Amino acid sequence: MAKSIDISDVNIYYGDFLAVEGVNMTIRAGAVTAFIGPSGCGKSTFLRSLNRMHEVIPGARVEGKIVVDGQDLYDPGVDPVAVRRQVGMVFQRPNPFPTMSIYDNVLAGLKLNAGKMKKSAADEVVERSLRGANLWNEVKDRLNKPGMGLSGGQQQRLCIARAIAVEPQVLLMDEPCSALDPISTSAIEDLIHELKNDFTIVIVTHNMQQAARVSDDTGFFNLKATGEPGHLVEFNPTKKMFANPDDPATEAYISGRFG
Amino acid sequence: MSTLEEVQTRVHVSLVQPRLPRQAPTIVGVIALSFGALLLVLGVGVVSATVLGALAFLLVLPAWSLAIEGRRGATDRLMTGLIWTAFAIAVVPLVSLIWRVVSKGAERVDGVFLSYSFFKTQIDQPVGVYHAIIGTLLITLGAAVISVPVGVMAAIYLIEYGKGNKLAKAITFLVDVMTGIPSIVAGLFAFALFTLIFGPAYVSGIGGSVALSLLMIPIVVRATEEMLLLVPDDLREASYALGTPKWKTIVRIVLPTALGGILTGITLAVSRVIGETAPLLLIAGATDRTNMNLFDGAMTTLPVLIYGQNLRGDAPAEAIAWGAAFILIVIVMVLNLVARIIGKIFSPKKG
DSSP states (O other), X not given: OOOOEEEEEEEEEETTEEEEEEEEEEEOTTSEEEEEOOTXXXXXXXXXXXXXXXXXXXXXXEEEEXXXXXXXXXXXXXXXXXXXXXXEEEOSSOOOOXXXXXXXXXXXXXXXXXXXXXXXXXXXXXXXXXXXXXXXXXXXXXXXXXXXXXXXXXXXXXXXXXHHHTOOSXXXXXXXXXXXXXXXXXXXXXXXXXXXXXXXXXXXXXXXXXHHHHOSEEEEEEESSXXXXXXXXXXXXXHHHHHSOSSHHHHHHHTTOOO | OHHHHHHHHHHOOOOOXXXXXXXXXXXXXXXXXXXXXHHHHTTOOHHHHHHHHHHHHHHHHHHHHHHXXXXXXXHHHHHHHHHHHHHHHHHHHHHHHHHHHHHHHGGXXXXXXXXXXXXXXXXXXXXXXXXXHHHHHHHHHHHHHHHHHHHHHHHHIIIIIOTTOHHHHHHHHHHHHHHTOOHHHHHHHHHHHHHHHHOTTOOBHHHHHHHHHHHHHHHHHHHHHHXXXXXXXXXXXXXXXXXOOHHXXXXXXXXXXXXXXXXXXXXXXXXXXXXXXXXXXXXXXXXXXXXXXXXXXXXXXXXXXXXXXHHXXXXXXXXXXXXXXXXXXXXXXXXXXXXXXXXXXXXXXXX
């Protein structure tokens, strides 16, 4: 079910402002790819362009090719809604639907898109997704309680369960641990390790150790200068990136000597 | 040694300052009250005595405070007193209105009053306001049926689709203008509209509903807009990221999240128009009979009935007017309570 993503010559604009320039990379199937870099360098913007969430913001547009499974996501005939069913997303802040129970939150994607489903099938999906997100044991006795009643880390795992319930090919994570404590973070990192067997995972993080722990490949984004667009400085296997990077700017950033 | 002592005295700031006793406001209040009572006994009018008593309180407490606590304390006491006075001025008319209506109206209300109309089949048959209660409920229901879909959908367009474009700005401006339409103008509009369509001398309840909906729509739009703005964009994005189309995101995620507030807004809009008189006099007319058909013939509402009874001016008519006013206030209060309960039930829950 996991698919690779080929990105060539991608430029991303907000109106007339060029936010990210000239990105080329191949994101491997069934691996975890991390994007690191300073704030405002376009990592999140680029991540959001991978499932066309970018264009939810008025005036935002993308040039270039992003090919998943042989299809260019930005082909004029492509329906962004169909893209998002294949490329799921987990956000920085946990955002379970406040009007729904834990059970309904997990099923939200399926119910909203496919309509009615059998109770037994629904139960099965809920259990599989919650087990997949390492949340089943904590919530199995209170599936009908509101999702907002969980702790922050549990809510984030609920959001991951919700995203994997629709069985996407790719899972994007935009700083999924930045609002969480170290224990919840560790739970989610373990989860990422398990999930990469079934999904291609792309994660944006500010935490270098996290990138080193969870990812197979790492991309380093940076700004050329203040006011200039962000660009991809280096894209390499994580081991090489953290031991012996090609670009001196990467080494400076990773080792904390920024600039 | 002497310099050291000097430094110490300069650095030491006393935190203890003279304060009025805790019961100071109570003591001054009692004094002001007895002052007012004294004025009453001396033959000064009730209003002047109250005003002079309040003034005495507002002068004595700050003056006492100025003498003991200093300027800052005195200003604080004065402002606190002024704010309480303003609060009292705001509440007194409200309380007195409810008191008057309840004391004069409640005794007239009984089973007969609620279940008979003005229409007599026998000379000694008792009268009641059943026809006006039915008229009020039907016409207001009609207004709600017209304005809720229009208002809610207009708000959805403004917030979810039209964000910041010219059409949305124009609509927002027009909605603001509509909020200020005098109700008689709304009545004239409905009157002109129905006269154009059905010819002269046309009266019906639905005409009243149309006039009231003109007044209701801007309120519903405003309330719904505010509630939709409160729904975080995170939720919309979460829904899009699951591959949900925009319309379904609005119907299944955004509206349920905002539902409590929207229902409260609608109910408040209903209670705002339920007491309208002028537009209904024009287009819905008045009748003594109970009319259950919104689309045919005159319909009396409670405010129109109160107006008519007040015009007649004899004692039984006045009693009926008070009773009808009492029923109207009870209906509005029940609506408000229902709005609060509904808002509680549908608001997003925790835990």
